[in-house]
Amino acid sequence: MAESGKKTRGKKVIELKRIEDDKNRVITFSKRKSGIYKKASDLATLTGAKVGVVMFSPSGKPYSFGDPSIEDVTNLFQGVSQPLDGSTQHAIEAYRKMKISKLLQDHNDVLHQLDDEKEHGKKLEEMTKGKTSQGWWDSSTDDLNVQQLRQLLAAxxxxxxxxxxxxxxxxxxxGGASSSSFPAVNTPQTRI
Structure with a gap:
């Protein structure tokens, strides 16, 4: 039986060291630059963080990426805040309050749903306890609807x-010859 080995080497860890050949260094920079931008963009999208990346090519040309923009990130980094006008501030505050209100409503709905499910679970548990202490045929039929009563009758x-x-x-x-035979029994027919 022939061994089926891997056809590829898989992902290899490249040793981090300076690339001496200028041409290879420029090629590597241009290939990796877009990967760094993508990672920064993913970080901003997934976490909502404000991200800024500034790189200089081997020839000294600057490249930058920022989310929401490189200017916003550098201003934030330097402690420069951009003043908001009154209407923008009110709109932001109204949106924040609306969002908090919606989240609180969702939270309360989930809590009510949880309480209902707990109550339903307790009822089921009580019904189960009652059925284990007595046979299923002895359980109350008061809570059953017509369909359930028909199913019970069929059972x-x-x-x-x-x-x-x-x-x-x-x-x-x-069953073999026995001295205590049962009398023959006719099955009754019942209809609803």
């Missing part, structure tokens, strides 16, 4: 037919 009829069939099989010799 009773099936039980009755199965029981009658077993008794008749024993009487006909399926």
């Amino acid at each position: 009773f009829e099936k039980l009755s037919k199965t029981t009658h069939s077993k008794i008749n099989q024993r009487n006909l010799g399926g």
Whole structure:
């Protein structure tokens, strides 16, 4: 049997050291630059962070990337804040309040849903406890709807037919000769 080895070497870790050949250094910079921009963009998108990247090529040309913009990030870094006019500030505050209100409403809805589910679970637990201490046939039918009552009746009829069939099989010799035979039983037909 021939061994099926990997066809590729997989992802290899490249040792970080300065690339001496100028041409290779420029090529590597141009290839990796877009990867760094993509990582910075992903970081900003996933976390909402304000991200700024400034790079200088081997020839000294500057490249920058910023989210929301490189100017906003550098102003934030330098501690320069851009003043907001009154209407913008009110709009931001109104949006913030609306968002908080919506989140609180969602939170309350989830809490109510959780309470309802806990209550439903307690009812099921009580019903289960009642059924384990008594047979399912002894449980109350007051809480059942018409469909459930029909299903219960069908279950009773099936039980009755199965029981009658077993008794008749024993009487006909399926259970062997016994001195205490059961009388033959007719299965009643019930309709709703």
